[in-house]
Amino acid sequence: MYKRSKIIFALFLLAALMFFTSDFQLIDIEKTAIVAAIGIDYVDESTLEVTAQVAVPQASDQTATNSDALLSAKGSTLFAALENISRETGWYPKLTFCNLIILGQSFVEHDFMPVVDYVLTSNRFLNSAVIATCEGSAREILSSPTPLDYVSSFALQKVLLRNLDRASAVLVADVREICALNRSRSSFFFMPLIKIVQAGDKPKWQTSSTGSYSTAINATPIAQGSGSGGKGGSESGQGGSEGSKGGSQSSESGSTVFDATKTVLFTNGKIACEFTAEQTLCSNVMTKRARECFLPIVINKNGNDVNALISIIANDYKILINTDKGIPQITFSLDLICEKEETYLTENVKELFQTGSVSDEGLLALKNKLTDEITRLFNLSKDTDSDFFKIKELLYKKHYQKYAAFKDNILQIAKVKVEVNCKNRR
Amino acid sequence: MQKNDIKIKQVCALFIAFLPLTKIITAPSVFALNCGEKLWQPLIILLSLDLILLLFLIYVCKKNGNKSFFNVLNEASPTLAKGVFFIYSIFFLLKAFIPIIEHKQLIEYSFYETLPLAPVFYPCFAIIFYLCIKGFKVLGRVSEFAVVFTLIGLGLIFFLSVFSTDFSALLPLIAGSNKSGPITALNALWWFNDAIYLLFFLGRFDLQKKSGLKIFASYLLPFCAVILFYCIFYGIFTYVSPAQNVALSEISIFSVSLVNVGRFDYVATFILCFSGVFSIAIPVVCSVKCLTASLGLNRSKIPAIIICLLLLLLTILFSAKYTAVLAFYTKYLTPLFLICGYIMPLLYLLGGKKDVQKV
Numbered sequence: 069m070y071k072r073s074k075i076i077f078a079l080f081l082l083a084a085l086m087f088f089t090s091d092f093q094l095i096d097i098e099k100t101a102i103v104a105a106i107g108i109d110y111v112d113e114s115t116l117e118v119t120a121q122v123a124v125p126q127a128s129d130q131t132a133t134n135s136d137a138l139l140s141a142k143g144s145t146l147f148a149a150l151e152n153i154s155r156e157t158g159w160y161p162k163l164t165f166c167n168l169i170i171l172g173q174s175f176v177e178h179d180f181m182p183v184v185d186y187v188l189t190s191n192r193f194l195n196s197a198v199i200a201t202c203e204g205s206a207r208e209i210l211s212s213p214t215p216l217d218y219v220s221s222f223a224l225q226k227v228l229l230r231n232l233d234r235a236s237a238v239l240v241a242d243v244r245e246i247c248a249l250n251r252s253r254s255s256f257f258f259m260p261l262i263k264i265v266q267a268g269d270k271p272k273w274q275t276s277s278t279g280s281y282s283t284a285i286n287a288t289p290i291a292q293g294s295g296s297g298g299k300g301g302s303e304s305g306q307g308g309s310e311g312s313k314g315g316s317q318s319s320e321s322g323s324t325v326f327d328a329t330k331t332v333l334f335t336n337g338k339i340a341c342e343f344t345a346e347q348t349l350c351s352n353v354m355t356k357r358a359r360e361c362f363l364p365i366v367i368n369k370n371g372n373d374v375n376a377l378i379s380i381i382a383n384d385y386k387i388l389i390n391t392d393k394g395i396p397q398i399t400f401s402l403d404l405i406c407e408k409e410e411t412y413l414t415e416n417v418k419e420l421f422q423t424g425s426v427s428d429e430g431l432l433a434l435k436n437k438l439t440d441e442i443t444r445l446f447n448l449s450k451d452t453d454s455d456f457f458k459i460k461e462l463l464y465k466k467h468y469q470k471y472a473a474f475k476d477n478i479l480q481i482a483k484v485k486v487e488v489n490c491k492n493r494r
Numbered sequence: 495m496q497k498n499d500i501k502i503k504q505v506c507a508l509f510i511a512f513l514p515l516t517k518i519i520t521a522p523s524v525f526a527l528n529c530g531e532k533l534w535q536p537l538i539i540l541l542s543l544d545l546i547l548l549l550f551l552i553y554v555c556k557k558n559g560n561k562s563f564f565n566v567l568n569e570a571s572p573t574l575a576k577g578v579f580f581i582y583s584i585f586f587l588l589k590a591f592i593p594i595i596e597h598k599q600l601i602e603y604s605f606y607e608t609l610p611l612a613p614v615f616y617p618c619f620a621i622i623f624y625l626c627i628k629g630f631k632v633l634g635r636v637s638e639f640a641v642v643f644t645l646i647g648l649g650l651i652f653f654l655s656v657f658s659t660d661f662s663a664l665l666p667l668i669a670g671s672n673k674s675g676p677i678t679a680l681n682a683l684w685w686f687n688d689a690i691y692l693l694f695f696l697g698r699f700d701l702q703k704k705s706g707l708k709i710f711a712s713y714l715l716p717f718c719a720v721i722l723f724y725c726i727f728y729g730i731f732t733y734v735s736p737a738q739n740v741a742l743s744e745i746s747i748f749s750v751s752l753v754n755v756g757r758f759d760y761v762a763t764f765i766l767c768f769s770g771v772f773s774i775a776i777p778v779v780c781s782v783k784c785l786t787a788s789l790g791l792n793r794s795k796i797p798a799i800i801i802c803l804l805l806l807l808l809t810i811l812f813s814a815k816y817t818a819v820l821a822f823y824t825k826y827l828t829p830l831f832l833i834c835g836y837i838m839p840l841l842y843l844l845g846g847k848k849d850v851q852k853v
Contacts, residue, residue: 196752247733248731
């Protein structure tokens with residue numbers, strides 16, 4: 069009996085081993101390319117160019133600067149291109165850590181939603197990966213050296229994902245959100261627009277005698293159809309020439325940082341309009357929970373304009389539709405709790421004592437600014453037929469009986485009312 | 495069959511630990527496909543049917559003097575008893591098949607980068623076979639600790655997903671063009687109808703004071719968790735919910751904490767997979783017990799071998815054709831599930847005397 073139990077226990081352990089491990093199909097880690105981000109560019113009607121930024125696992129005695137690489141290949145579809153990377157370099161691209169997908173400018177100007185739909189349904193990608201577009205090509209963005217991080221995609225992820233719950237300067241959307249919004253009754257979606265901005269100062273490691281990052285970036289191989297992408301940055305193979313060229317271009321233009329404060333809106337899968345940085349900020353305040361959101365305003369104090377920065381501690385937003393009077397009325401209601409972060413004004417001691425308190429003039433200026441901005445956003449939405457505030461969706465959900473009557477023209481005929489209430493924290 | 499081989503608290507734990515796990519893998523996407531934002535409506539219909547069945551069984555059981563279903567039928571007609579139990583054996587075999595291939599999909603989809611070797615899932619059948627031989631007693635004991643795993647796993651999944659949910663996606667609650675709730679409910683009976691297990695537990699545990707209330711509550715609470723899961727699932731994925739074939743591993747990945755900390759939602763999926771192995775064993779154990787009773791055997795070994803091998807064979811042949819299997823179930827098996835699940839339990843009314851017999 070005791071012997072039988074031991075056998076059963078051994079069998080159970082064997083079963084568990086099979087069940088809870090990758091049945092020994094682990095891919096050799098030296099051949100695994102952990103893809104941190106991919107960029108997709110349009111080449112022609114039947115060809116995409118995919119650039120994958122990989123973090124290649126390295127032995128501990130090698131320098132960290134070799135641990136980044138760009139791999140690039142062309143294919144008729146996204147996965148065909150990725151498969152070409154795999155075939156040409158021998159690396160198996162692991163996409164489960166790919167948190168960022170950058171779509172090149174030329175790519176989003178064409179019909180790109182089938183590729184996003186593939187990402188949504190594929191088991192290889194994360195549905196929570198952030199999608200962004202960029203000025204120029206995605207490859208250029210991924211190959212740009214930046215003082216923010218050793219790997220440009222990590223720097224981009226900091227810009228896009230850091231404090232996802234707090235930062236309101238970027239309007240971020242993931243794969244699931246884009247696909248769902250595109251299929252919604254409002255049929256729109258948005259994504260941040262990444263721009264390369266020249267940094268004033270050189271990155272620390274470019275001036276440092278010990279750091280060699282800029283050299284590593286310049287030597288980063290781009291395996292384009294040659295199969296000689298090699299490992300890491302210092303070993304530049306045949307296919308490295310193109311990458312080196314891109315690297316040196318970046319180097320010539322100095323170190324760069326990224327700006328993602330602008331937002332591109334799409335309607336029915338096509339570009340509809342672009343939000344400025346300020347519009348992005350206001351739309352975030354109007355549609356998402358905002359914490360630590362900073363809004364610059366100009367306060368008129370004793371006839372002088374004073375620059376100030378207001379911090380929004382909490383927001384409560386509502387969009388109400390009233391269809392009772394025949395013509396729909398849309399009310400944007402926004403309640404904000406604010407705090408003064410900074411003013412460019414020497415204040416007397418009494419006012420300094422009330423740290424953080426926004427003056428009445430400041431609250432009024434903020435209210436006017438947001439009222440104007442929301443009205444402008446709605447007008448932009450109306451003019452470009454991009455239902456950014458999801459009015460049609462709201463009409464369906466809360467006024468289903470009137471949905472059929474107003475679904476096609478609600479943005480055009482509706483009267484708009486904006487109610488902004490700003491309060492001090494205490 | 496033996497009396498008192500499962501305790502009332504084990505029956506309750508069994509419902510809490512295993513009831514949700516077979517319903518939260520692929521069923522949510524099927525419900526979203528058929529009902530859109532009204533995916534909660536068929537759930538309410540199914541919950542109502544199950545609660546009525548549960549109340550009926552508890553009431554009649556008390557009236558019959560806590561006789562087992564087999565004893566009641568055997569008293570009426572031994573042939574009838576064997577026939578009914580044979581039909582139930584097939585019913586449970588079919589009921590077990592979809593959760594098995596769902597769990598196979600869940601494991602392959604969640605834990606493997608590349609498609610794993612086919613036999614990686616098959617050791618599960620060894621565990622199921624062991625449980626079939628040991629019967630309800632071991633299943634009851636397992637449920638006592640599996641309940642902790644299920645609660646932790648589900649709790650973590652809910653915690654990670656609820657903050658990313660837009661519950662307004664479920665609007666409009668009543669109005670709207672989608673009226674397919676009852677049809678969807680009918681075509682989802684193989685995932686639900688777990689109250690039927692109680693029919694086969696009757697006579698195996700002592701009915702105590704407030705036993706009915708305990709069973710009722712332990713059935714209602716996990717079912718409510720299932721409804722909440724479906725609402726969160728739709729609130730997260732909205733219009734693309736039907737494209738999410740494995741809801742359990744997808745629902746929690748949008749949490750801000752995961753972006754910063756890493757994919758610790760895998761812990762919850764692992765924990766639920768552990769309980770899941772036992773949850774898929776329940777209908778198989780019932781099938782084996784019914785086949786044993788219908789063949790008039792004393793030991794379950796041979797029926798267990800037959801049923802487990804049959805399920806293994808079906809899994810080898812059809813696990814890759816999940817959509818076709820589901821279409822087959824929808825087209826041909828709905829009446830069988832309706833009759834066996836909700837009409838044949840009325841046969842329990844045949845027993846009227848308050849005496850207890852052992853078979």
